[in-house]
Amino acid sequence: MSAVPAAPRPASADRGPAGTVPADSASDRASLLLVPPQPRRGWRMVVNRMLAMCLVELQKLRHDRTELYTRAVQPALWLLIFGETFTRLRAIPTGDVPYLDYLAPGIIAQSAMFIAIFYGIMIIWERDSGVLTKLLVTPTPRSALVTGKAFAAGVKALIQAVVVLLIAAALGVSLSWNPLDLAGVAVVVVLGSAFFSCLSVSIAGIVLTRDRLMGIGQAITMPLFFASNALYPVALMPGWLQAVSKGNPLSYEVDALRGLLLGTPAHLGLDLAVLVFAALAGIGAASALMGRLAR
Amino acid sequence: MTATGQAQRHRPPGTTGPGALRCTGLRYSFGSTRAVDGVDLDVRPGEVFGLLGPNGAGKTTAIRVITTLLPVPAGMVEVFGHDCARERMAVRRLLGYVPQQLSADSGLTGRENVALFARVFDIPRRERADRVDAVLAAVGLTESADRLAGTYSGGMVRRLELAQALVSAPRLLILDEPTIGLDPIARTSVWEHITRVRVATGMTVLVTTHYMDEAEQYCDRVALMHRGRIRAVGTPEELRTGLGRAALAAGQTAADPSAAEPSATGPTVTEPTGPAGPTGPTATAPTLEDVFRHYAGSGLDGRESTEDGGDFSDVRRTRRTASRVG
Numbered sequence: 001m002s003a004v005p006a007a008p009r010p011a012s013a014d015r016g017p018a019g020t021v022p023a024d025s026a027s028d029r030a031s032l033l034l035v036p037p038q039p040r041r042g043w044r045m046v047v048n049r050m051l052a053m054c055l056v057e058l059q060k061l062r063h064d065r066t067e068l069y070t071r072a073v074q075p076a077l078w079l080l081i082f083g084e085t086f087t088r089l090r091a092i093p094t095g096d097v098p099y100l101d102y103l104a105p106g107i108i109a110q111s112a113m114f115i116a117i118f119y120g121i122m123i124i125w126e127r128d129s130g131v132l133t134k135l136l137v138t139p140t141p142r143s144a145l146v147t148g149k150a151f152a153a154g155v156k157a158l159i160q161a162v163v164v165l166l167i168a169a170a171l172g173v174s175l176s177w178n179p180l181d182l183a184g185v186a187v188v189v190v191l192g193s194a195f196f197s198c199l200s201v202s203i204a205g206i207v208l209t210r211d212r213l214m215g216i217g218q219a220i221t222m223p224l225f226f227a228s229n230a231l232y233p234v235a236l237m238p239g240w241l242q243a244v245s246k247g248n249p250l251s252y253e254v255d256a257l258r259g260l261l262l263g264t265p266a267h268l269g270l271d272l273a274v275l276v277f278a279a280l281a282g283i284g285a286a287s288a289l290m291g292r293l294a295r
Numbered sequence: 296m297t298a299t300g301q302a303q304r305h306r307p308p309g310t311t312g313p314g315a316l317r318c319t320g321l322r323y324s325f326g327s328t329r330a331v332d333g334v335d336l337d338v339r340p341g342e343v344f345g346l347l348g349p350n351g352a353g354k355t356t357a358i359r360v361i362t363t364l365l366p367v368p369a370g371m372v373e374v375f376g377h378d379c380a381r382e383r384m385a386v387r388r389l390l391g392y393v394p395q396q397l398s399a400d401s402g403l404t405g406r407e408n409v410a411l412f413a414r415v416f417d418i419p420r421r422e423r424a425d426r427v428d429a430v431l432a433a434v435g436l437t438e439s440a441d442r443l444a445g446t447y448s449g450g451m452v453r454r455l456e457l458a459q460a461l462v463s464a465p466r467l468l469i470l471d472e473p474t475i476g477l478d479p480i481a482r483t484s485v486w487e488h489i490t491r492v493r494v495a496t497g498m499t500v501l502v503t504t505h506y507m508d509e510a511e512q513y514c515d516r517v518a519l520m521h522r523g524r525i526r527a528v529g530t531p532e533e534l535r536t537g538l539g540r541a542a543l544a545a546g547q548t549a550a551d552p553s554a555a556e557p558s559a560t561g562p563t564v565t566e567p568t569g570p571a572g573p574t575g576p577t578a579t580a581p582t583l584e585d586v587f588r589h590y591a592g593s594g595l596d597g598r599e600s601t602e603d604g605g606d607f608s609d610v611r612r613t614r615r616t617a618s619r620v621g
Contacts, residue, residue: 032422032426034496036389038419039388045417048415051414052414056411059403060400063404129397129398133398137364137387139387139416140415
């Protein structure tokens with residue numbers, strides 16, 4: 001191999017800080033880079049990857065909070081305009097619970113779903129930019145990578161849920177501030193977001209382009225939202241829509257959130273079981289389709 | 296122990312150990328298009344091996360197979376004795392990979408970009424920060440480590456990717472067109488860092504490029520790839536010398552056609568498809584471009600290889616730009 005060219009070159013932003021590669025103590029530093037790390041295996045590896053992906057989301061949000069603010073606008077409008085108006089109209093029978101209170105858990109679930117359902121766009125961006133390719137060459141099974149990404153989407157949605165909770169509290173919604181209830185809310189939001197983000201990644205694995213995924217995402221978000229109990233009780237729906245609602249994980253997420261935040265009768269066990277099953281099924285489907293994104 | 300000493304210990308025992316990379320009859324098709332068509336490769340531990348060819352030659356597909364991104368049948372590709380089909384995780388632990396695109400996450404700082412890879416390669420928390428600092432220093436990014444990668448220049452992003460690939464102490468560093476799209480100064484800088492780290496760690500480097508000057512200057516051995524096949528393998532010197540002999544023999548072909556065969560001590564050659572006469576070496580010493588033209592049958596204008604989407608016009612453009620910049 002030839003030696004590095006000896007002729008002096010002009011300074012450039014692309015050169016090292018002093019214009020040359022520092023030679024002093026380079027060998028000492030390099031010695032740290034000679035020993036390969038001991039691999040983690042099994043659940044410890046999966047947990048490690050989840051934490052790594054979640055941390056990346058938090059770091060990104062720390063650097064740029066614009067998304068956090070802009071995404072707070074829509075749920076705020078739903079609560080302020082739709083919620084306040086229908087509370088006055090009393091058009092939707094919600095028993096003893098004011099409509100705004102009834103609506104708040106639905107809007108938390110909706111805003112979390114909206115974040116998660118477009119998570120596949122980020123995956124396609126990562127694929128196009130080569131970031132995903134590099135991650136796929138690390139010792140990370142695709143299922144662990146998808147699980148990590150799914151829970152990273154959950155972390156993002158959780159932060160959004162906190163924002164909506166604060167808006168709801170500011171509007172006078174009487175919420176439970178019991179730490180156990182709030183921990184339950186966090187679990188439910190993360191599980192719901194994990195499912196919807198995996199749904200999005202699965203679609204990304206099929207359509208492979210951002211434009212197509214954007215179109216499909218927009219086409220399915222509103223039907224998922226309206227075919228759930230987020231805005232009105234399932235009992236008010238026509239029979240066919242009730243059937244759709246029963247197969248919609250968003251309904252179970254909203255039911256659990258209402259039970260935890262408002263104390264209304266809920267089927268927490270069933271809700272959690274459905275959300276766990278949906279998240280696992282989503283992870284399985286997205287992992288299977290991740291291979292298409294690698295090609 | 297010195298870094299060099301550790302590098303020697305880290306390095307497999309030379310010729311007696313498994314090859315760094317061994318491909319046997321590697322084939323890969325996208326539908327009816329055969330991107331890689333029976334590639335045999337044997338990369339030795341510790342060497343810088345260049346895979347040369349125009350766009351569309353199949354270099355990137357071969358790299359994607361080696362990095363386990365594309366599936367192949369068992370037995371076709373081995374990295375340090377580990378089968379890429381059966382032992383994917385073991386293979387990935389040995390690899391550092393820099394893809395063709397500039398692929399740093401622009402929403403994270405340089406340090407965070409590297410730390411992510413430190414985490415996914417299971418580097419323990421107690422040594423993670425030190426390792427990240429060390430690798431950032433090794434690529435000359437210490438001062439800009441806490442800036443968002445979105446503010447980096449192309450060359451800095453490439454060095455950041457190099458840091459991401461090196462943080463796990465890989466035994467085989469795979470660089471897919473590492474200097475594509477960079478200005479000449481940045482290209483030299485990237486190669487300086489690759490060379491320095493390679494010397495310090497003794498790792499094997501597999502690099503694809505279509506910049507012949509880089510291959511001549513930085514690679515121990517090169518393989519010329521065209522239309523999914525390896526056309527010739529050897530050191531740049533061997534390839535040039537072999538072509539010189541072949542050209543000399545071409546003048547005697549009428550008298551003795553067997554004189555055009557490459558010598559036994561020269562490069563390994565498969566299926567030379569190009570005429571050595573009109574498109575052969577010039578009166579001056581042949582270059583790798585001449586060698587490629589001889590074995591692949593396409594000139595630097597890429598007229599023939601354009602059918603496959605590959606050409607060398609970008610090489611000439613880069614050279615013109617480099618000569619203007621000085």
